Amino acid sequence: MHSIGNEALLDLRKVAFLCSRKFPQEAAEKAYRWADAQRLAGTCVISGYHSPIEKEVLCRLLQGNQPIIIALAQGLNRLHPEWERHLAAGRLLIISRYAQSVSHPCESKCYQRNKMMIDLADTIVIAHASPGGSLERLCSDWAGKVTVL
Template structure:
């Protein structure tokens, strides 16, 4: 693990040189949105670049599984310190050079709170070249983040309205 401007990094730092697309979805994303997310994933994996996210919400974790299975490069940004061990799928991606894990927190920070997740998501946006929002619940943390997105950063939405995928 390398200490630096983050609490630590683990993996292939060269992934930061690739085009990075941030992926976000609110916790309560509609179930039907998985189909749209799968379509976006299939288009995304056809090109170069990598996906950057906290991979914390259910739809983000689903995307993480697809990315790991496909061997697509990804950057996982944590809202807590680096874990002592990684899940097997992440460990394999790390060994193949397809994964970079970043955190700005010390290893002693073992739980992500709302404020840390907010900071993490802002950091993901700052690192990303483009942003994809699968679903932002009205009035939620992600909707607030979307309202703060920097002008000029490309943003696309998979679901514009709260009730329809």
């Protein structure tokens, strides 16, 4: 695993947050309320922050001070400039299974990234898993760890 940031965050209790790319509006509303609550509670959330809901959850979490882990499905070569101050503050860790030469995520890389996050997390929160999709298949293997919003 490759990383940038505060590796001590891996020792914290972590909640993995995932959501399919296609989702009903009520899933988004629940996810945003959940993210606001996690920010206030100081929960360490790990996610790929890749789908539209996951991206908005990251925006909400970055408004707080709690630890955040971002798991990429590509190399650590393209980081968002806004992340710099959070890295400097020691509240952010960015991880990847992939070398810097891997520049674009694909479905199989996203699946492997999600599996890595689930392995690292203590609990898993799913905003929405599309029926028959890869997220639904992945979570079926971890039913005891999964909570659906």
